[in-house]
Amino acid sequence: MKRVFTLLIILMVLAASPLFAASVPIMDKDELKSLLGSENLVILDVRTGRDWSTSEFKIKDALRVDGRDLSVAMTYPKDNTFVFYCA
């Protein structure tokens, strides 16, 4: 019983973990669609492996970069809008 209880707590913490990332604004597809074509928009596709290869949706003009190395973002002016496509 104790083990089950511990497991439940771990699962709850894991499930709640996205809340800690709440400070990062999330953009839905309609919002992104309205921005497509604007000059200061930089879309970085940080999906890797099968997350990228088996997905049918690849945003046009998106830059595919390694999510652990975002140095490419430094090459753009800071006032640009950076959109990270991760799932």
Next chain:
Amino acid sequence: MARPFLISGSISLSWMLSPDALIILGNSVGQSGIMFFTPFAIGLILSILAIVLIHHPAVTLGTGNSFTLLATSTGLLPAMALTLASRLCLVLLLPTGMLVTAGFSFNETFLYWFPNFAFSFLLLGIILSLHLIGNRIALVAQPIFIGLTLCCLLLLCLSGLFGPQELKLMQLESGDKFSLTMPLVFTALLLFLGYDQPSSPPSDSRKNNIWTIVAGFLLLAAWGFVSLQYVPQTKLSNSTIPYIISAREILGQPGRIIMGIAVISGTCGLVNGLFLLSSRSLQQMTDHIFLSSNGSSVLNTRIWQIIFSLFIGIFMATGLAGSEKLNIYMYGALLFWLIMIGMYCFTAASNLQKQQRRGAQYWYLLTAVFPLAAIWLICINPHATTLVVFCFIVLVISSTISTGLIWYHRNKINKSIQDSQGDIS
């Protein structure tokens, strides 16, 4: 009579109709155009010859414990190491990758709001449940999964062939270089994997497996041909999802939906089929080594499916699917399967030679084709180094486990092994 054939046939087709086999096919026809069908047919002939040899009535590989035959001809340690390497890599890595593919397919084709990862876990849970309810249920489900995939692909092929698109037989580009043919024959061999399991009744294994791969060949050839009619070759060869692109070009949105169903049911068929195939092989291995005095298995067959699901779940949860290396590892698993078939051919050929059958020595030529194909495919792979390192590590791990198991149970090892080895010497 028809049901055992359907079950064994659908297990044999589980890899052949899976999404990743469709990627290999799509990329290959994209690379060499209509020329691909020649190496594809050669691959079929070589695979049929392998079936004729492996399921030879005089070899009786299908009637008893195929691991016992493997162990008597190659030795216990190599047989164990290769069985562990081949079956575990297959059953752990291919489902990990393809469940993710099915998850994306469901998310992007059917329900945008449903998380792809949750769907992958849901499928894994459903397949594990089928096995936990009973092996019989899992066996009955297999023809349903593969039958659905087959129907979807057939529907798309027929729509493509009789659709509005004008057939452009003469316009097809062809990579008419001989240098292209050889690697493509070996690549084609990969597409037919799955015939190394006996069907029921075992005496029909040869006939059933031949019919199954011929049917698979015809369907894949038709799909490759239709894909070439609708999608430019360059696009097919470079795409990571050539099957979706072709389906979309053939029937638009309905085509995407049909292909989505084919991908999901094909993935279920692959995972279920590999669970059945691998657990059977591993069960035969453990039975051979640790058979209890009363002749019953020491391990419950269900334990294998639980272990497989646990590892696949861990792999998915720890992000292996997001790793660029997963595709390389999956390719390595297929190469191990190819080598395993080569070993089965060797076992059968040496058995025939022992029985002094006429022309038995010629079968060794066929035996050599499979390891040669694996070596060639490693050499031409752009990630050859990683592939070699992966295969080496897997072999070291499986050999270590095998040595440990043999040493730990050295006193309990089935007496029949020594008896059968004594007969040979």
